[in-house]
Amino acid sequence: MRNAALALALTLAAGPALATGLKIEVAGEAQGTITIDLFEDVAPGHVARITELAEKGAYDNVAFHRVIEGFMAQTGDVQFGKMGGDMRLAGRGDSGMPDLKAEFSDIPFDRGIVGMGRKADPDSANAQFFIMFAPGYHLNGQYTVVGKVTSGMDVVDAIKRGTGANGAVIGAPDYMATVTVTD
Template sequence: MRSLSYTGGLLAALIAGPALATGIQIEVAGEANGTVTIDLLEDVAPKHVARITALAEAGAYDNIVFHRVIDGFMAQTGDVQFGKMGDDMRQAGRGGSEMPDIEAEFSDVPFDKGVVGMARAQSPDSANSQFFIMFDQGYFLNGQYTVVGKVTGGQDIVDAIKRGTGPNGAVVGQPDVMQTVTVID
């Protein structure tokens, strides 16, 4: 169960909306250390950008780990339910937020290096809070996953995120973490 302050902050962020948000800054710690700046694409995926912005403004992304990291592909994070640093990581990647899933907002923006996409389950309309950042192009994702942003600073930090192992890229040991995620105007 979420604390009242988290729920209240999330509600206030949802009411305020992302009208002035142009991006987020992520302070990464671990094997990778530094700031990643992401330009959010409100014109491409307004519902998904609104969700990321609301969660960031509520502090829900703070101390969330990169739980799935596949070399040459992408780094995934954003599980606000099971991905908090210090919690039992065995469920990381299976959760979302308390809000309902979002319908897909597919676009013609290709999955190039530095593109940020929304993670989802089998259904295209199941994105919630998790997102991933591309290490390289992944055009097989085009039209299958919603693009929400592009890295505009700190791609070298993204490239240094601790890699996972095995076919699903599960991070073993101490994962890298989003210490803070801040909405920028």
């Protein structure tokens, strides 16, 4: 009994764990705010990377470069996806930091789930992420889940869809004007 009381006292003294999230201000045809709860307990390495890039401002003015109707909107190419750059390269870049080891979970890719983009190698996620428009259960266990949209799905739904090959956005894409970390 004394050990249980001590454990409870230590837990209360430490206080609640702070939840980390993102606040994304979207500009372009879609305008508004998307709030994402990041799952630090599910994908700590990926959440740390996203948080670091957001705190540095690396995600600011980065386009939603791949947007597929009924599937997802992808962004986060901090190397080639900046507005004003050559958008033909968007989707090929990374952060300049090492790729991340996969952190797969049993969380399904439901509407509003945020996952990390990657190359063919499961351990190649780096900076890009995507937001699901609809369930995509074929991604379960194949891509790292990093969070979930808690508000602003109407903004996600309004993001300009891609009309090019593999969902590439042609013309001026919608973009993340600012991305900030929230507690």
